[in-house]
Amino acid sequence: MTGGSSGIGLAIARLLGEEGYAVTIVARRPEKLEQAAEELRAAGIEAHAVAAQLAEEEEIVRAFAEHRERWGRLDVLVNNAGFGFGAALDSIPTKHLDLQMAVNLRATVIATREGIPMLREAGAEHRKALIVNMASIAGKAGQPWLSVYGATKAAIVNFTQATQREVSGQGIQATAICPGFVDTAMTDFIKEQISADEMMRPEDVAEAVRFLLRTSPNCLVPEIVLARPAETGGQLL
Numbered sequence: 001m002t003g004g005s006s007g008i009g010l011a012i013a014r015l016l017g018e019e020g021y022a023v024t025i026v027a028r029r030p031e032k033l034e035q036a037a038e039e040l041r042a043a044g045i046e047a048h049a050v051a052a053q054l055a056e057e058e059e060i061v062r063a064f065a066e067h068r069e070r071w072g073r074l075d076v077l078v079n080n081a082g083f084g085f086g087a088a089l090d091s092i093p094t095k096h097l098d099l100q101m102a103v104n105l106r107a108t109v110i111a112t113r114e115g116i117p118m119l120r121e122a123g124a125e126h127r128k129a130l131i132v133n134m135a136s137i138a139g140k141a142g143q144p145w146l147s148v149y150g151a152t153k154a155a156i157v158n159f160t161q162a163t164q165r166e167v168s169g170q171g172i173q174a175t176a177i178c179p180g181f182v183d184t185a186m187t188d189f190i191k192e193q194i195s196a197d198e199m200m201r202p203e204d205v206a207e208a209v210r211f212l213l214r215t216s217p218n219c220l221v222p223e224i225v226l227a228r229p230a231e232t233g234g235q236l237l
Contacts, residue, residue, distance in 0.1 A: 001025045001078045002054060002079055002111060003026075003054075003080040003082060004024075004026055004033070004080065005027035006027075007182070007184035007185060008134065008179075008182060008184060008202045009027070009080040009081070010039075010202070011201075011202035011206040012078055013040060013045075013047070015207070015210055016076060016078075017040055017043065017045025017047065019213055021076065022046035022048070023040065023046070023048070024047075024048045024049075024063070024071065025037060025050070026051075026052050027052075027081070028051065028053050028054065030051040034049050036049070048066070048071070050062075050063045054081050054102075054111075055106075055107065060110045060111055060114060061114055064114040064118075073121065074115055074118035074119055074121075075119075075126075075128075076129070076130045076131075076213070077112070077115040077119060077130070077131045077132070078134070079107070079112065079131070079133045079134060079156075081103055081104075081107060082100075082103055082104045082186075083096075083099050083100050083103050083149075084136075085100065085148070086149075087145060087147075088145060092148060100149055100152050101148075101152060104156070105152045108133055108159065109159065112133075112159075119131065120170050120172065123171020124171055125171075126171070126217075127217035128171065128216075129173070130172070130173050130174075130212060131160070131172065131174040132177060132212065133159065133174065134205075135156040135176040135223075136179065137225060137226075137227055138153055139151075139152075139153025139156060139157050139178060140154075140157070140225065153178070156176060157223065160176035160223070161176075164222060171217070173217075173220055173221070174222075175221050176224075177208055177209075177223075178223060178225045178226065179200060179225075180226060182202055182205060183201055198228065199228065211224075212224075
């Protein structure tokens with residue numbers, strides 16, 4: 001579970017624990033990450049925390065090595081870590097452009113590469129290894145001021161489709177989840193226009209993962225779109 005220290009990632013990690021999984025949560029801030037792991041452990045969930053900068057390849061490789069050493073297997077990979085920065089087209093900071101490309105897209109590709117061998121082993125065992133890639137409703141239709149973020153999330157949808165076609169027959173399923181605005185720290189920038197009370201909850205996204213866990217190996221779900229009622233017309237607002 002990347003981006004597992006708060007928000008959607010922590011909600012999914014908690015749900016996985018409720019479903020009987022031991023979890024490795026990965027995020028960049030060690031203190032916040034360990035606090036999240038302690039919260040999970042207090043709820044009776046086996047949790048291991050790995051602090052890693054997901055913009056760095058060697059950090060991702062190390063996180064997967066630690067996971068294998070700790071648990072010895074991987075049944076579910078959730079690529080959730082991401083950054084989103086709003087900016088007009090003529091004022092996109094290169095730093096924000098590079099960070100979104102590195103964490104939202106590049107890290108997902110590298111994490112999938114590192115996880116595939118263990119996922120194949122699990123898929124051979126029970127035909128239901130799962131990759132969940134966190135995309136966004138912004139990846140389904142281009143949105144002003146979110147051009148880079150939306151482009152990375154559109155790429156995640158495409159990458160998920162390609163992944164599924166490549167692992168077909170190996171007992172692995174890949175699903176892209178595309179939520180609209182969820183009440184997390186990442187959406188603080190828009191809360192003057194859309195209140196937190198009008199947003200989805202991290203637990204709403206986690207429940208989509210529970211659904212994926214409970215479907216049979218013969219039921220492939222390529223994509224799940226989670227929209228607020230105001231977002232169904234293709235506009236985030």
